[in-house]
Amino acid sequence: MPFAHITGWGMAVPERILTNFDLEKIIDTNDQWIVEMTGIKERHIAREGQTTSSLAVEAAWKALSVAKLKPTEIDLIICSTSTPEYLFPATACLVQDRIGATKAGAFDLLAACTGFIYALNMAAQAIKSGSLKNVLVIGAETLSKFVDWTDRNTCILFGDGAGALILQASDVPGGVMSTVMHSDGSGADLLTLPAGGSKNPATEATIRSGLHYIHMDGREVFRFATRVMAHATREVIAASGILMDDVKWIIPHQANLRIIDAAARGLKLPIERFVVNLERYGNTSTASIPIAICEAAQDGRLQKGDKFVLVGFGAGLTWGAMTAQWTGVMEPEHIIRPNYYRLFARTRSLLRRLWLRIEGIIWGRNKA
Ligand code: UT7
Numbered sequence: 001m002p003f004a005h006i007t008g009w010g011m012a013v014p015e016r017i018l019t020n021f022d023l024e025k026i027i028d029t030n031d032q033w034i035v036e037m038t039g040i041k042e043r044h045i046a047r048e049g050q051t052t053s054s055l056a057v058e059a060a061w062k063a064l065s066v067a068k069l070k071p072t073e074i075d076l077i078i079c080s081t082s083t084p085e086y087l088f089p090a091t092a093c094l095v096q097d098r099i100g101a102t103k104a105g106a107f108d109l110l111a112a113c114t115g116f117i118y119a120l121n122m123a124a125q126a127i128k129s130g131s132l133k134n135v136l137v138i139g140a141e142t143l144s145k146f147v148d149w150t151d152r153n154t155c156i157l158f159g160d161g162a163g164a165l166i167l168q169a170s171d172v173p174g175g176v177m178s179t180v181m182h183s184d185g186s187g188a189d190l191l192t193l194p195a196g197g198s199k200n201p202a203t204e205a206t207i208r209s210g211l212h213y214i215h216m217d218g219r220e221v222f223r224f225a226t227r228v229m230a231h232a233t234r235e236v237i238a239a240s241g242i243l244m245d246d247v248k249w250i251i252p253h254q255a256n257l258r259i260i261d262a263a264a265r266g267l268k269l270p271i272e273r274f275v276v277n278l279e280r281y282g283n284t285s286t287a288s289i290p291i292a293i294c295e296a297a298q299d300g301r302l303q304k305g306d307k308f309v310l311v312g313f314g315a316g317l318t319w320g321a322m323t324a325q326w327t328g329v330m331e332p333e334h335i336i337r338p339n340y341y342r343l344f345a346r347t348r349s350l351l352r353r354l355w356l357r358i359e360g361i362i363w364g365r366n367k368a
Pocket of ligand 1: 028029030033034037038113152153156191216217218219220221222225255256283285313314315
């Protein structure tokens with residue numbers, strides 16, 4: 001059975017930073033409250049025209065470049081997001097076109113902030129079954145577009161960003177080990193974007209009632225999160241047949257420092273064993289775990305052979321955890337030139353669009 005190795009990683013966040021002090025100017029809040037209650041100091045906010053797919057594409061190019069993998073070698077793209085570009089088509093398809101992944105299947109996965117763990121697991125299972133070799137897994141969000149900027153309970157928390165990993169098949173032991181995934185839909189209304197789907201399609205009334213914004217019962221989500229984080233971590237470590245002492249890093253969903261603190265206490269681990277960066281990005285939902293992985297890889301915290309745990313929770317309710325062993329950069333079979341592939345992808349996309357039009361004209365005429 002092949003192993004599923006993480007061989008590439010990349011992240012992208014908007015350049016624009018919104019600090020707690022900036023928020024003080026638009027809503028009734030203050031830096032001290034936000035830092036004490038969440039640990040967040042600033043977050044990145046997409047500018048106009050910057051979308052979930054544009055951040056996803058930027059992160060994907062970086063991951064491909066680290067893995068030294070051609071976009072044409074990707075078998076599947078999974079984009080985990082709660083803020084897709086459209087209800088359909090899938091944001092993953094937009095990424096497929098923009099990077100020129102000519103032979104890849106592509107779909108979106110929605111498990112909110114836990115989504116990246118679910119998506120990585122789907123990718124790893126496909127690789128371990130022998131059916132796929134190279135999978136691009138992306139977590140990408142532009143939550144700022146769905147936040148009510150007059151609601152101080154939510155707007156202080158969220159930020160925008162994307163992270164991407166390349167998973168590759170190899171006979172060498174390592175990579176993704178075990179995963180646990182859980183859900184409890186009885187808590188669906190605790191964190192929701194109520195309108196825009198088939199239950200509440202967009203109407204003047206839904207817009208007037210603010211139903212196209214994120215609605216959250218913060219206290220209940222907090223209680224749920226503190227309950228499940230330590231439990232899921234223990235569960236996945238047991239499923240892997242390893243010990244807590246074998247784990248070098250815990251990389252949690254970056255929602256709130258108090259939630260991560262509670263998990264650390266529950267696991268009787270020092271907070272230093274956790275990768276934490278929420279003070280600079282806020283809660284980027286499904287992008288938070290891959291962004292934290294990228295930073296830990298880039299600054300050398302993650303070293304070849306290190307075992308680590310990913311653990312997250314979110315709307316649904318969903319929660320889950322994964323154990324994996326860090327592979328680092330693999331010896332490439334060939335050198336790729338990212339700029340060449342960017343140009344190829346752009347040209348191919350333009351020609352494909354043109355060809356679809358021409359085909360439409362030809363078939364339309366024939367019909368008439
Ligand atoms: O990816 C999953 C996403 N969701 C989460 O992770 C959310 C988890 N929940 C939380 O992180 C916390 O519930 C919050 C940080 C959102 C809020 O903390 P809390 O301890 O649950 O506060 P609270 O909502 O019970 O509010 C306490 C007080 C209230 O004032 P009163 O009624 O006691 O006078 C709020 O009105 O704090 C007030 N408050 C604020 N004050 C200043 C609420 N938001 C703010 C704010 N600035 N932004």
